[in-house]
Amino acid sequence: MAKTAQQTLSCYHCGDECNTIIKAHEKNFCCEGCRSVYEILNKNGMCDYYEISNNPGLSQRIKVREDKFAFLDEENIQASLINFRDDEQTHVTFYLPQMHCSSCLWLLENLYRLNDGVITSKVNFPRKEADIIFDHNKVSLRKVAELLTSIGYEPYISLNNLKKKTTSYDRSKLFKLGVAGFCFANIMLLSFPEYLGIDTKEQGLVNIFRYLNLILSLPVFFYSATEFYSSAWSGLKHRFLNIDAPIVLEILIAFGRSVYEVLSGTGGGYFDSMAGIVFFMLVGRVLQDKVYRQLSFERDYTSYFPVAVTLVKEEKDEIVTLPDIKLDDTLLIHSQELIPADGIITKGKALIDYSFVTGESLPVAKEMGEIVYAGGKQVEGNIEILVIKEVAQSYLTKLWNKEEKQRVVENERSFVHMMARYFTVILFSIAIAAAIYWQINDPSKTWNAVTAVLIVACPCALLLSNTFTNGNVLRILGRNEFYLRNAQTIEDIAAVDHIVFDKTGTLTTGRYNDVDYNGQTLSSDLKKKIASLAAQSTHPMSKAILKWLDVSQRYTVQGFKEKAGKGIEGIVAEDVISLGSELFVTGNRHSKNNQSSVYLSVEGELIGVFTFRNHYRDEIPVLLRKLQKNYSISVLSGDNDGEKNYLERLLGKGHQLLFNKSPEAKLYAIEALQQQGKKVMMIGDGLNDAGALKQADVGIAISEESNSFTPASDAILKADKLKYLYSFIKACKANKKVVLFAFVISVLYNIVGLSFAVQGTLSPLIAAILMPASSLSILLITFGMSNFLANRLRLK
Amino acid sequence: MSVIIILMIASICVAAMFLGLFIRSIKKGQYDDEVSPPVRILFDDKPSSLHKESKPNQ
Numbered sequence: 001m002a003k004t005a006q007q008t009l010s011c012y013h014c015g016d017e018c019n020t021i022i023k024a025h026e027k028n029f030c031c032e033g034c035r036s037v038y039e040i041l042n043k044n045g046m047c048d049y050y051e052i053s054n055n056p057g058l059s060q061r062i063k064v065r066e067d068k069f070a071f072l073d074e075e076n077i078q079a080s081l082i083n084f085r086d087d088e089q090t091h092v093t094f095y096l097p098q099m100h101c102s103s104c105l106w107l108l109e110n111l112y113r114l115n116d117g118v119i120t121s122k123v124n125f126p127r128k129e130a131d132i133i134f135d136h137n138k139v140s141l142r143k144v145a146e147l148l149t150s151i152g153y154e155p156y157i158s159l160n161n162l163k164k165k166t167t168s169y170d171r172s173k174l175f176k177l178g179v180a181g182f183c184f185a186n187i188m189l190l191s192f193p194e195y196l197g198i199d200t201k202e203q204g205l206v207n208i209f210r211y212l213n214l215i216l217s218l219p220v221f222f223y224s225a226t227e228f229y230s231s232a233w234s235g236l237k238h239r240f241l242n243i244d245a246p247i248v249l250e251i252l253i254a255f256g257r258s259v260y261e262v263l264s265g266t267g268g269g270y271f272d273s274m275a276g277i278v279f280f281m282l283v284g285r286v287l288q289d290k291v292y293r294q295l296s297f298e299r300d301y302t303s304y305f306p307v308a309v310t311l312v313k314e315e316k317d318e319i320v321t322l323p324d325i326k327l328d329d330t331l332l333i334h335s336q337e338l339i340p341a342d343g344i345i346t347k348g349k350a351l352i353d354y355s356f357v358t359g360e361s362l363p364v365a366k367e368m369g370e371i372v373y374a375g376g377k378q379v380e381g382n383i384e385i386l387v388i389k390e391v392a393q394s395y396l397t398k399l400w401n402k403e404e405k406q407r408v409v410e411n412e413r414s415f416v417h418m419m420a421r422y423f424t425v426i427l428f429s430i431a432i433a434a435a436i437y438w439q440i441n442d443p444s445k446t447w448n449a450v451t452a453v454l455i456v457a458c459p460c461a462l463l464l465s466n467t468f469t470n471g472n473v474l475r476i477l478g479r480n481e482f483y484l485r486n487a488q489t490i491e492d493i494a495a496v497d498h499i500v501f502d503k504t505g506t507l508t509t510g511r512y513n514d515v516d517y518n519g520q521t522l523s524s525d526l527k528k529k530i531a532s533l534a535a536q537s538t539h540p541m542s543k544a545i546l547k548w549l550d551v552s553q554r555y556t557v558q559g560f561k562e563k564a565g566k567g568i569e570g571i572v573a574e575d576v577i578s579l580g581s582e583l584f585v586t587g588n589r590h591s592k593n594n595q596s597s598v599y600l601s602v603e604g605e606l607i608g609v610f611t612f613r614n615h616y617r618d619e620i621p622v623l624l625r626k627l628q629k630n631y632s633i634s635v636l637s638g639d640n641d642g643e644k645n646y647l648e649r650l651l652g653k654g655h656q657l658l659f660n661k662s663p664e665a666k667l668y669a670i671e672a673l674q675q676q677g678k679k680v681m682m683i684g685d686g687l688n689d690a691g692a693l694k695q696a697d698v699g700i701a702i703s704e705e706s707n708s709f710t711p712a713s714d715a716i717l718k719a720d721k722l723k724y725l726y727s728f729i730k731a732c733k734a735n736k737k738v739v740l741f742a743f744v745i746s747v748l749y750n751i752v753g754l755s756f757a758v759q760g761t762l763s764p765l766i767a768a769i770l771m772p773a774s775s776l777s778i779l780l781i782t783f784g785m786s787n788f789l790a791n792r793l794r795l796k
Numbered sequence: 797m798s799v800i801i802i803l804m805i806a807s808i809c810v811a812a813m814f815l816g817l818f819i820r821s822i823k824k825g826q827y828d829d830e831v832s833p834p835v836r837i838l839f840d841d842k843p844s845s846l847h848k849e850s851k852p853n854q
Contacts, residue, residue, distance in 0.1 A: 048839075052839070102835045102838075105832055105835055105836065106839050109836070123829075123832050124828065124829045124832065125829055125831040125832040125835075126829055126830075126831050127829070171822050171823075171827070171828075174822045174827055175819060175822060178815055178818045178819055178822070179815065182811055182812070182814075182815040185811065186807075186808055186811055189807070190804070205800065205801075208801065212804070212808075
């Protein structure tokens with residue numbers, strides 16, 4: 001071990017700063033975990049891993065419990081996880097959230113070199129999944145999971161995996177798009193003779209072209225367009241005319257009239273227009289789907305809970321799946337495991353991290369006999385609990401289930417759907433007016449004019465303008481790592497007038513980074529000693545102290561002891577140094593709130609106290625100042641009001657600050673705001689905000705990693721992009737202007753088309769030019785405008 | 797006239813062939829993951845097992 005270091009070295013494996021340096025193979029590692037990964041790869045000649053990207057690994061400081069995957073030996077659990085099994089092979093898909101770079105991809109696809117039993121492995125990068133095929137006669141499922149864990153990719157297996165197989169991406173729209181594109185292009189080509197005027201003598205040839213068009217239009221009408229039929233039909237069933245309804249009407253009429261014309265030999269019909277509409281509309285839908293494939297907004301508690309736990313029995317411990325847990329069962333909870341059901345501790349001392357549930361960032365110590373709630377994570381040591389409520393009845397799960405009041409028919413609020421109604425009404429009045437006029441003046445033209453009106457008055461330009469603008473804005477926001485659930489969310493964000501922030505994890509980083517020191521002045525030698533001691537522990541507070549001390553040199557520490565939830569102690573250069581809670585260091589307990597302070601003593605003498613503050617994200621003050629101008633702001637926190645003064649200074653007067661709020665209280669606070677007629681946006685992170693996020697008009701989940709699990713929400717925002725929130729909101733507002741502008745243009749196109757149609761002079765040629773021209777120009781306008789606006793807002 | 801018909805049939809057949817290929821590529825999952833294939837192609841496939849034998853210590 002190197003004792004001195006001139007500068008901080010970074011770990012060869014994970015690139016993290018090394019506090020204690022482990023030298024091996026002429027490389028530096030920050031921890032044993034990183035070193036062992038390197039050794040596994042080195043042994044197998046797979047050091048290419050380190051050449052593809054720099055420091056590709058992730059820190060291995062937190063070790064994975066040895067028999068963590070023991071549950072994978074259970075037959076019934078295996079059966080629900082694997083995709084396929086025969087005599088020789090097993091196919092399984094693992095979700096590997098640690099996957100992040102091309103090195104990961106390379107390593108995971110070369111698994112067979114690490115273990116003979118693995119036949120092939122294939123990575124789906126956007127989904128962070130690996131499909132692994134292995135020979136179960138040579139290696140067990142558990143061994144595969146452990147192999148992945150040993151190289152730093154621990155599979156994430158949650159209760160959710162038990163319920164349903166991961167559904168693969170829906171490819172049906174792509175098929176439909178392909179077919180529509182093929183037919184559209186060919187119909188266009190075959191319509192040329194008709195448009196350019198074919199010799200009337202060649203009537204046979206004309207008919208061949210027409211019938212070919214008819215045949216080509218069948219797959220479009222009966223297959224590709226089904227997308228719209230089902231959507232329009234489900235709208236009609238709810239007595240609601242959605243935007244797909246006029247499209248379907250148009251497709252039906254265009255197809256019907258064209259078939260009639262061809263069969264009766266009176267004309268070529270409008271097959272190309274019809275196929276074109278279907279094709280362009282499908283393009284919009286496919287693009288929209290693409291943005292959202294890998295994101296999941298519909299998570300429930302099962303995605304967070306483990307698959308199985310250890311059940312303590314008199315004879316032998318047993319592994320059971322979560323749904324099989326019954327009342328009065330005794331469960332063994334290992335270190336770093338989530339507590340799956342409410343229970344009473346019967347053995348061991350618990351130190352539980354409830355950050356997931358309450359947002360409180362420091363672990364809470366619980367003694368025997370105390371109640372622990374599901375959702376907490378046991379941080380150190382093993383405990384046993386007696387189940388007092390079943391999994392589905394637990395406090396946390398009940399909170400999730402309660403909010404199942406879905407927002408139904410939210411589409412009705414949408415601007416486009418409102419327009420669609422007007423559009424349909426106006427369209428029919430024009431058609432009727434034209435019918436009456438021609439009935440009086442020239443009855444022979446009635447049929448012609450009415451169908452032409454219905455064909456040419458295409459809501460598709462309007463709809464395209466909307467789909468494409470929304471799609472483009474979603475993509476722009478997505479590039480900036482702000483992922484919205486759907487296009488409706490854009491409108492919702494634009495309508496917001498009140499913003500509620502969660503404190504811990506949202507406004508703050510969730511880590512205790514800011515340290516204040518009170519007490520005797522620390523000499524540089526003492527600092528060095530304290531740093532040496534603190535470097536031995538992985539506790540967040542030790543790390544924060546280490547950072548605050550800012551000394552790179554270290555002494556050797558002897559007799560190091562770490563007591564979970566209490567403190568650390570050791571002999572550094574012949575001094576006994578203790579760091580920890582008041583009780584641990586001084587033996588007494590005076591102050592009420594000792595959670596966010598660490599006491600320091602040297603040789604039994606109290607030297608000083610470190611106090612910790614949540615670290616506010618750097619850009620928060622600026623963001624809040626910007627937002628204040630246009631929005632009222634609330635802060636809801638599960639924490640105590642220790643930072644009230646600071647927040648008051650940040651926000652100024654007239655803003656609501658609420659502390660010590662339970663998850664339900666947060667939900668009710670949002671509800672109360674909504675009852676005042678406010679459109680509320682809630683921004684939060686942990687599960688404790690889940691209720692509030694759902695209740696709010698727009699719920700934005702903050703996530704440190706864009707693919708880590710977040711509560712169900714309308715949008716997911718990557719934590720370090722929070723500073724752009726103001727620009728995001730502005731972009732959503734601009735979106736509406738672009739749609740409106742494109743809408744005006746599409747109305748102009750419609751007026752031109754209709755003016756031909758009502759006179760009964762709409763030739764298929766004009767329709768064939770007008771339709772693609774309007775669609776394409778709308779497309780260009782919306783793309784150009786939304787990109788221009790995004791540029792002005794300095795979004796990528 | 798007959799030439800045109802033959803040409804037309806030929807052109808549609810060619811287009812249909814491409815449609816078929818497109819459908820096949822969707823079925824094979826080419827559009828499921830658009831990130832990894834471009835990265836994957838850049839990896840050198842070293843004959844790793846031979847490599848290992850010749851240099852057992854590395």
